[in-house]
Amino acid sequence: MRRNALLSALAVATSLSCIGGAAAKPLAFTGIRLIDGLSAEPVADAVLVVDGDRIVAAGPRMAVAVPSDAEIRERPGHTIMPGLISDHSHVGIVRGVDIGAWNYTRENILAQLEAYTARGVTTIMALGLNGAIMPEIRNEAHAGLIPDADLFGVDRGIGVPDGGPPQAMVRVSPDQLFRPANADEGRDAVRAMKARGTDMVKLWLDDFGGSVPAKMQPSVYAAVIDEAHRLGLRVAAHVHDLEDARAVVRAGADVLAHGVRDKPVDPDFVALLKAHDTWYIATLALDEATFAYADAPAWAQTPFVRTALAPDLKARFDDPAWQRDTRASAKAQAARDSLATNLANLKRL
Numbered sequence: 001m002r003r004n005a006l007l008s009a010l011a012v013a014t015s016l017s018c019i020g021g022a023a024a025k026p027l028a029f030t031g032i033r034l035i036d037g038l039s040a041e042p043v044a045d046a047v048l049v050v051d052g053d054r055i056v057a058a059g060p061r062m063a064v065a066v067p068s069d070a071e072i073r074e075r076p077g078h079t080i081m082p083g084l085i086s087d088h089s090h091v092g093i094v095r096g097v098d099i100g101a102w103n104y105t106r107e108n109i110l111a112q113l114e115a116y117t118a119r120g121v122t123t124i125m126a127l128g129l130n131g132a133i134m135p136e137i138r139n140e141a142h143a144g145l146i147p148d149a150d151l152f153g154v155d156r157g158i159g160v161p162d163g164g165p166p167q168a169m170v171r172v173s174p175d176q177l178f179r180p181a182n183a184d185e186g187r188d189a190v191r192a193m194k195a196r197g198t199d200m201v202k203l204w205l206d207d208f209g210g211s212v213p214a215k216m217q218p219s220v221y222a223a224v225i226d227e228a229h230r231l232g233l234r235v236a237a238h239v240h241d242l243e244d245a246r247a248v249v250r251a252g253a254d255v256l257a258h259g260v261r262d263k264p265v266d267p268d269f270v271a272l273l274k275a276h277d278t279w280y281i282a283t284l285a286l287d288e289a290t291f292a293y294a295d296a297p298a299w300a301q302t303p304f305v306r307t308a309l310a311p312d313l314k315a316r317f318d319d320p321a322w323q324r325d326t327r328a329s330a331k332a333q334a335a336r337d338s339l340a341t342n343l344a345n346l347k348r349l
């Protein structure tokens with residue numbers, strides 16, 4: 001239902017952008033469901049009035065005075081809501097079922113921004129693994145030269161030699177990721193990112209379930225965080241485990257880019273995040289996506305999802321053998337456990 005409502009919102013949003021600026025008369029969308037970000041529940045039978053390129057009134061039908069010269073567009077069954085912000089995405093990494101540096105192209109990134117926009121996501125934070133064309137696309141997006149979602153980004157981000165993020169997983173080219181061997185190289189990496197106009201710094205502190213031999217050394221992440229703060233940049237840390245999250249927040253990281261997924265958070269950790277005002281991005285969908293398509297729930301069959309899938313990805317998700325093998329895999333079970341822990345921790349936090 002929610003996803004269908006979103007699709008309806010897009011239809012309305014599209015007509016808004018089509019008339020933006022050109023309309024001489026105010027426009028009133030009536031009979032809509034309004035999610036205004038203020039009310040606990042969506043406002044049923046609402047009215048939203050647009051004058052030029054501005055929303056000038058929105059609320060329950062009885063509470064909104066529609067200008068007498070307004071053009072009325074009755075839109076029952078449609079929803080209007082603020083644009084969604086994704087604070088932890090990546091762009092240009094995948095194309096269908098394929099992952100690799102060759103997907104980091106302008107064409108693929110623009111297609112992804114379009115796909116986000118078509119589903120109500122109007123701002124994207126690409127949190128690392130970005131190649132050399134990132135600044136150019138971001139600047140065009142900021143300037144409104146790209147009609148789709150606005151784009152912010154961490155430049156390359158800072159990983160670990162032979163460590164996280166595993167190259168076998170991300171398959172990026174050397175110009176998409178720093179892997180400093182020591183604190184000085186970590187500082188150099190931050191300065192290089194700053195010089196290219198990065199919006200933030202990202203670092204990886206995780207051994208990916210023991211699949212890589214080493215996590216980032218405390219001396220390296222301490223130097224990275226210190227250098228970033230010296231240059232006025234905030235730092236987002238990829239973490240999985242509670243003790244890593246605790247350590248990196250103590251070292252000054254501003255954002256935890258994933259939820260804690262190995263064990264329950266404790267009161268000391270809650271107090272630490274409060275004391276540091278740490279931003280927490282749970283990324284629930286990350287683990288859910290590992291098994292959800294194999295479970296084939298009803299939402300995965302909606303046009304909202306199906307129209308977003310490349311043909312090869314759709315074929316994989318529809319393959320009964322793939323579904324069966326995925327459901328039975330250790331990876332899927334680990335992801336289910338991880339999601340359950342993440343959910344419980346998010347609620348506690």
Ligand SMILES: [Zn+2]
Binds near residue numbers: 088089090127128238
């Ligand atoms: Zn990430």
